[in-house]
Amino acid sequence: MRDNDAFDQMVRSNPERAQQFMNARQQRDAAELRFRELQQVRAAGEMQIAARAALSAQQQVSTWAKQQDDIFQRELASRHPNYSKGPGLTKLQTAAKEYMLNDMGLSQAEIDRQWKGGALRSAAAQIALADAVAWKLAREGVSPRVLASHRAAVPPVQVPGVSRPRGADAEADVAALQRELDNAPTQRQQLAIARKLTQAKRAAGQL
Secondary structure, eight states: OOOHHHHHHHHHHOHHHHHHHHHHHHHHHHHHHHHHHHHHHHHHHHHHHHHHHHHHHHHHHHHHHHHHHHHHHHHHHHHOGGGSSHHHHHHHHHHHHHIIIIISOOOHHHHHHHHHHTTTTSHHHHHHHHHHHHHHHHHHTSOHHHHHHHHHOOOOOOOTTOOOOTTHHHHHHHHHHHHHHHHOOSHHHHHHHHHHHHHHHHHTTOO
């Protein structure tokens, strides 16, 4: 089949055999064509499967993100109602971006990556960030003299046999946590202390 001279000789000497070779080559060519068609169909099917999987994953991420946002909005309205909507929410969002850039040292690209990846999108992360930013805004709105007086506050010494006023323990916890927050060396520690501080303020009736 590869030697044209030999094939021509076979055509002349044994035309029946030559026809068998021709039929075999046609069958081979048809089989190769069908095989290529099947490969194309398979590749198209795999692309459709991959596209459907990507769409399903995107829908799942979108559903999860909305759930996290709804949880955060409810918590924000409960913990920091002044920053839950309108100008207050805009102020909180602007301050949160500045906090991540300046205090946390994140770049805008890193913020976008963590937001899309879910690290900053989870309700827990959003709540922790809101607590830290709200606390920072509260500190910035207090005069240095008033802030210093709160820092200097020391719970009275408990005398044996004398009951402490109601809420004194909670106020002592608030003062202690405020000092810890001022001296916290890392952003992670600041966020953790800020959450505890919010709980302590609630217990002390300051929120």
